[in-house]
Amino acid sequence: MKLELRQVTKRFGDFTANDRIDLVVEPGTVHTLLGENGAGKSTLMNVIYGLYEPTEGQIFINDQPVNFKGPSDAMVAGIGMVHQHFMLVPVFTVAENIALGAEETSGGRLNLEATRKKIREISDRYGFAVDPDAIVEDLPVGVQQRVEIIKALVRDAEVLILDEPTAVLTPAETDQLLGIMRQLRQDGKSLVFISHKLREVREISDEITVIRRGKVVGNADPSASTNELAALMVGKNVQLVVDKDQPHLTDQAFSVSNLNLVSDQGVPLLKDVNFTVRGGEILAIAGVQGNGQTELTETIIGMHPKATGSMKINSTELLGLNTRQVLRAGVGFVPEDRSTDGLVGSFSIAENLILDLFDRKEFSSAGTLNRSAIAQNADHAVQEYDIRVGNKYDAASTLSGGNQQKIVVARELTRDLQLFVASQPTRGVDVGSIEFIHKRIVAERDKGIPVIIVSTELDEVYALADRIAVFFHGELMGIVPNDTPRNVLGQMMAGATYEEARESVPATDADLETTTPETTGSVRADKAEHTADQSVLPWAEGDTP
Structure with missing residues (x-):
């Protein structure tokens, strides 16, 4: 027809x-x-x-x-x-x-x-x-x-x-x-x-x-x-490759230790997860959707109070805090489902930009909202993040998916960040917006903030990651350098350890030279965390990255 x-x-x-x-x-x-x-x-x-x-x-x-x-x-x-x-x-x-x-x-x-x-x-x-x-x-x-x-x-x-x-x-x-x-x-x-x-x-x-x-x-x-x-x-040339320098690590760190989560039906969702993200690096979490990535980010943000173990920003324990307390502790969070967890569709664009921030002194006083300041904040965000809107008072639900995503990113990056977590940061977003959001994520990393991204898009994982953590059935299969061959990563996403993946996938000499595994004490030896060359990721001597 x-x-x-x-x-x-x-x-x-x-x-x-x-x-x-x-x-x-x-x-x-x-x-x-x-x-x-x-x-x-x-x-x-x-x-x-x-x-x-x-x-x-x-x-x-x-x-x-x-x-x-x-x-x-x-x-x-x-x-x-x-x-x-x-x-x-x-x-x-x-x-x-x-x-x-x-x-x-x-x-x-x-x-x-x-x-x-x-x-x-x-x-x-x-x-x-x-x-x-x-x-x-x-x-x-x-x-x-x-x-x-x-x-x-x-x-x-x-x-x-x-x-x-x-x-x-x-x-x-x-x-x-x-x-x-x-x-x-x-x-x-x-x-x-x-x-x-x-x-x-x-x-x-x-x-x-x-x-x-x-x-x-x-x-x-x-x-x-x-x-x-x-x-x-x-309408302009777009940079499809993320431009970022080598990471410069800071003393700031987000550490996860022995993290476990079990569903109400008794099904393990996260199994003894251990890792550390240092300030100044991006840890990308890869895996087929439904292998614990969602549960991990939800636990970080305080949505699973039954989780056990430890999650710390420096010396501050996050586990046991509710979502509001976690956000107040300096965690910026972009959820994977923006329409359900990141926005209130019937609220205006201006209101969504201050959702849980309304009680900041610049936005309210003695229980009364400062409408002028909220409007100015919206105007600034719309311009800085190129949010395509007819009017800042339009309902967020009237915007395209990419512009909704920009609202969430803009709001989360206005916090005094100690940790930034973004799940599927560019899902349903056009290439121009992808370039913009990627630059913002890298900018936070370059400020010395620990950054975690979760993405099912391997192109995005490789573009942003300094290191890559692979999850399968709620278990951390290993953390590998960002130059790990895709076929090795694919095997790990299907449940293989790093060593098993390397053995099952023919590797060129170049692969072997650029991917040098090192075992640390942060995960079991058969699921060892692998780091890149020390000149690339200069951990302090004796540290567990």
Whole structure:
């Protein structure tokens, strides 16, 4: 099915989100829409899907004009959409979610068996491996996304819109999704793909349209370099490689000793974790999503009072403190789920920038908020962090994901920091914003602050890390230098010790020269912590890094 937009414009009051957009999506192709956060991509997709009516312009399907009054009209016309934030009922089964709005009945009763049959047929065709009777909230994020795709295909979608589909996926889940997209393309489906991740864009796209500030600024060939695509997207040359000097370590340190956490069901979530991060270095935590990284950062921030062991900033014990006390102790925290844990969507941008900081003397006095100071703080953050907003009093939920992330980062970096922890710091963020956030993280490290980042993006891990800690099933498999080969790191992410990974992966002489393991007493000998050459990380003699 051919989809075409001619001179489509969408305005909200005086604000023009989409300005005379022309777009053609041919049958059996993947057409990528590339642009910065806030460029108008999601708004345009919501116009196509019938959630918004265009202010001007026309949508055509197979060269015939169509007018959608709502998503049901778009679905009847053969358009399906997988939203960035899934539209699923968590406590319903897969079959119940897919049946919603397209219920089949038999004798006046809901016929879920017919829905189950369709789910199995689509799952078998595309290798989805989705259980129709599974409860959605119990499924991994990648499987929930497949449920959304099945939901569209059950309704006979010929055009499938994928809005930032890989923003919440692990690298393995991303590869699986790209494989599914190839199969859908082979079956003649038309795919509209929105992504910030240039490797994926180059790998899967047949056509690329670039939008900047609501306007189409050009079309690109998928063979274009990542630098060319990035420059076209943000309107300037972008530095894709993080520029950072060798670490200069300070006496400040964050130390974790014998940290254990058990779930209410008795399942070990963190197992005897030991490590130290010195001021002036970045420790990147790598691992497949769901292997204890979330529990570790939540424990640091005071969300798991049942954890045992010790966590200290210098001599200050954090374990046992609540979240507010941890933040007051100088910990800046960027959570992995900004919309749930980092923001209050209904609060304004200005309010979100001072969420737990409202009682600072510059923002309040005698229980009364200083609205002028709060507004000035918002103006400063919006300018310094290039937060794309219409008005600082707009609700945070109205912003794109990348601009929401900038709000969280801006707020957390205004603290008097003793430790900075960022989980998935650039998830769902465009390349221009990634460059900006990475520079901010490195700047904190260069101030002598201990920095911990958690990322499922290995490119980000290697770009930022001075050392890399690998987690598997809640256990620290080892800490290795930032020049450790990716295949070795991959083996460790699957549960191998450093030594086992080195033995199972053929290494070049260069690998062996640049990765020199040293055993310390901070973890077991078979899961030893490995540090780089002492000239790179100059630990004080006798210290455990």
